[in-house]
Amino acid sequence: MNDEILHAVKRKKTAFYIWKQQGRPKEPGNFYLKEKTITTYDLRTLCRKEQALERINTRQQILDAKSSDTTLFYKLIRKQRGNMGRFIEELIVENETYQTSDSVLEGWTKHFGDLAKKSNYQNFDQNHLEAVEVETEIILKISERQLQIKTYSSNSWFIDLKKICGKYDIIEIEQYLDKPLTKIEWKRFITKKIHKYWEDDIKTKMKGYSTLKYLNCEYDIGRIHPLLKTTSANITEIKKLSICTKFVTGTYILQSNKAEYSNYATNPMCRLCNKADETIEHFILLCETTSQIRSSLIVKILHEGSLVLARESLQTPIDLITLIINPYHYLPKKMCKDVEDRVGNHLVPLCRQLLYTLHSKRYDVLTKADTKANRK
Structure with a gap:
């Protein structure tokens, strides 16, 4: 709470006290009622501005800490989430409600215990699964064939993909057909390659612009200068x-x-x-x-x-x-x-x-x- 808010609080209390001493008038044009309303409005406005400024500063601290101080970053994130980000007051598992701390733990145990059990789903379509596996195998064979026999002058979609991979220094893409990466690994791998390409490209082009001579060529994607x-x-x-x-x-x-x-x-x-x-x-x-x-x-x-x-x-x-x-x-x-x-x-x-x-x-x-x- 800053000095401006403290002063507004005093003004509001004084206006409320005088309004109370005058018999709490409720006429819309009454001077003391207007003064009480105005001081209340001013106080709420200052409080909202202070809260907004605090949110802006907190967000900026989070952005700064993300690149320099990970401990502070997670501390600010936990503070911003509040108690609801750390505690569960109610958990529902299979239409059964758990509310106390011990019962919530019991509900978690039941839920994850059921996930670990192997279940035989009676309505599972085994024939459809086999058909999908056959189609997947055919697609893999077509991909390998297209990548091996098509030239760079071809209009094949696979060659366009190969050109894009070559642009970002992803060579021998056929190996990923035999040993595919997980979704997270592939996303991390591609993101790293794309960022490196554009980072090098921007740094190279920066040297050719005389207007950017006051900027050093240190450039990191996702990091504010x-x-x-x-x-x-x-x-x-x-x-x-x-x-x-x-x-x-x-x-x-x-x-x-x-x-x-x-x-x-x-x-x-x-x-x-x-x-x-x-x-x-x-x-x-x-x-x-x-x-x-x-x-x-x-x-x-x-x-x-x-x-x-x-x-x-x-x-x-x-x-x-x-x-x-x-x-x-x-x-x-x-x-x-x-x-x-x-x-x-x-x-x-x-x-x-x-x-x-x-x-x-x-x-x-x-x-x-x-x-x-x-x-x-």
């Missing part, structure tokens, strides 16, 4: 995350980008200071119009960055632009928990704040300039 993680539901923090994502993926449009896209029909000059081309280096580090915004944050970023990077034995020089846009660029994929917390809690917020503040200043100046030009 640490730069995109946030535990806050604050709308401003979400906006900061959006701006940072545009910078790191090279999709933030500056005047130099507009000039390049239009074959330099657009002037690449910075519209804030009108002293140099508006490149990403100029916008973040050199523009004089935003120097007051930049100076204090740059000092803090350099201080935090030096504390973090001092622990890593780096062979390459540090680029300040890259550090600001993606603080994780120079860190290993599997970093220790202390470094990850230090970067996520101190360095990343400073970098997000700098980029968002520069973006907001640029947006305000350009909006005013465009409005003034339209009036003329």
Whole structure:
């Protein structure tokens, strides 16, 4: 319970006490009844918001713990499920109800004991079973034959399947006809092969895109990039995350980008200071119009960055632009928990704040300039 909720509780109690002292009026237009209703509504609204925020934070903790701390992950899952996820109050086996702890255990014993017994089902169709086994054998023989004699230029469905398997580095698929995998094994095997193929493919293509130069090529399917993680539901923090994502993926449009896209029909000059081309280096580090915004944050970023990077034995020089846009660029994929917390809690917020503040200043100046030009 936060201070805002405590204050709302006091206001509600005070309003209820005054309403009670006034004889509990029930007229719809009564001031004291309205005040009691409003304070009750405000309190419930704050409680619902707090519960929603707690759910969001819990889900984010579960997502973070799933990849870093399995013990915490299962602890959070058990907590989220509550008592009903651990205890059974009632069990029904063969139309018989078991309610106490001992009787529930008895019901489980009876149920699984019956499953272990071999039963002779009188109405079982043995002829149908034999027919299915014969059809299965025929299908296996046809599959083996098609895979052996058909060429890659054939339009056979089996050859299409063989091409798909070859794409994902699944060779000699005939062996799986003789020694088939279980459903779970096959699913795990295929998922691993497909993920590896696309992971390698994406990493290879990433190197060919200059706009992704601020992203290191470490990529794991199903794992959120640490730069995109946030535990806050604050709308401003979400906006900061959006701006940072545009910078790191090279999709933030500056005047130099507009000039390049239009074959330099657009002037690449910075519209804030009108002293140099508006490149990403100029916008973040050199523009004089935003120097007051930049100076204090740059000092803090350099201080935090030096504390973090001092622990890593780096062979390459540090680029300040890259550090600001993606603080994780120079860190290993599997970093220790202390470094990850230090970067996520101190360095990343400073970098997000700098980029968002520069973006907001640029947006305000350009909006005013465009409005003034339209009036003329």
